[in-house]
Amino acid sequence: MRAVEIQEYGGPEVLKVVETEVPRPGAGQVSIDVAYTGVNFADLKARGEGYRVPSLPFVPGLEVSGRVREVGAGVEGLTVGQVVAALTAGGAYADVAVAERETVFPLPPTLDLRTAATLPTVLPTAYALVHSVGRLQPGETLLVQGAAGGIGTVVGQLARAAGAGSVYGVVSSAAKAEFARGYGYDEVFVGEFEAPVRAATGGRGVDLALDPVGGETLRRSLASLATFGRLVSFGNASSAAPWQVGQPELYPGALSVSGFSILTLAQTDPTALRALTERAFATVVDGTVSLPVTAEFGLEEAAEAHRVMGARASTGKLLLRVAQG
Structure with missing residues (x-):
């Protein structure tokens, strides 16, 4: 599969598209075929400063939308093929990402995958x-x-x-x-x-x-x-x-x-995070909130997305379009 790796810290040019093994979910985890990935300022800090990077090489990215690919041991309430959005601890700039079950959220029919990718963070x-x-x-x-x-x-x-x-x-x-x-x-x-x-x-x-x-x-x-x-x-x-x-x-x-x-809340109290996220998602479903996507890039254009955000020229939400075809 394709993934965007940070192999050394630096400017947007250090983001490299590589071919790598498809990750498998462990116990309590879910793997997701990614449709869209959100771009966040934390990704820029990871690339430039090593923010929340345990070791290199590292695949950045904190949020995805897509379909459940595989469920790990002990996971209940999710099925293969189900449409979801998820918060990840990195790894979202890829064709397949892994997330903890507590941070994976089934999507109602009214939410499309593009909109859903703007929501988890x-x-x-x-x-x-x-x-x-x-x-x-x-x-x-x-x-x-x-x-x-x-x-x-x-x-x-x-x-x-x-x-x-x-x-x-x-x-x-x-x-x-x-x-x-x-x-x-x-x-x-x-x-x-x-x-x-x-x-x-x-x-x-x-x-x-x-x-x-x-x-x-x-x-x-x-x-x-x-x-x-x-x-x-x-x-x-x-x-x-x-x-x-x-x-x-x-x-x-x-x-x-x-x-x-x-x-940090995802690490220290995932139950509280889940309750918070469910309340927040409801505000999009009921029309209280809309989140504008102002630019969309292909996965191979991740460096350009970082340049745009880093130049402080962007507004609203930036996405990477991951699913091919």
């Missing part, structure tokens, strides 16, 4: 940020970094559906700002946001800020909170040094800081 992450961790309440204000990306577009819609008072986004270009406004945002700031947020909220700040960037952006997001405000960190796209926050930052405004990682 983005949708439950966005749902957790708004509801499970962020605990957004009706009337509250929200600030979202990366508002035009996959998670950002879903967060905007979920927040609006939850009755948010105002939803503010931050992006890196005017084109992205225009795109994000179509997904639930009242105002979208380009680049600098701390002073504009204060101005937009009459000096008060926001109730909830969501940050996948880290570093200085995280500190400015914290400084943009209202009294009793909450910050959720869900990534470190800046690759900044680990951040610390303590009494001087938190006590004056009675602020709270929390974190979320869907990959």
Whole structure:
């Protein structure tokens, strides 16, 4: 079968399409004939920095849609040929991927494989940020970094559906700002946001800020909170040094800081992940949320997909089309 391997760390050019053995599922696992694979920023960090890479060579990719190829020992409730979406621990840039049973989700007839590939990482992450961790309440204000990306577009819609008072986004270009406004945002700031947020909220700040960037952006997001405000960190796209926050930052405004990682949750509490994902998927089925696919690449074009995402020029969701024919 075909797979895209990282054989050394570096730029997009290190992604190599190779022929390799078809993986077999172990106990409690399922193998999937992949139709589509989602491209995520974590894949770029794996390629460039070794993020969550146990050893080389490594096949990146965290989410797929397709059909069950084979079920391992002890797997119940799934059958060969069944249409599914799945969260994987790598290995998704390939014709066949393996996932743990707890992170494989049968698809309802209303969800096509292309749409389904956008969901396993983005949708439950966005749902957790708004509801499970962020605990957004009706009337509250929200600030979202990366508002035009996959998670950002879903967060905007979920927040609006939850009755948010105002939803503010931050992006890196005017084109992205225009795109994000179509997904639930009242105002979208380009680049600098701390002073504009204060101005937009009459000096008060926001109730909830969501940050996948880290570093200085995280500190400015914290400084943009209202009294009793909450910050959720869900990534470190800046690759900044680990951040610390303590009494001087938190006590004056009675602020709270929390974190979320869907990959870590999959390892530490797969049952909680499954419940979260099922609730999140329901928002697509009932029409609350749509996730735009803005670019699609062949498996052999994985390097180009990484170049597009790495240039910070992309909006919405990028996919690799894997199934041939």
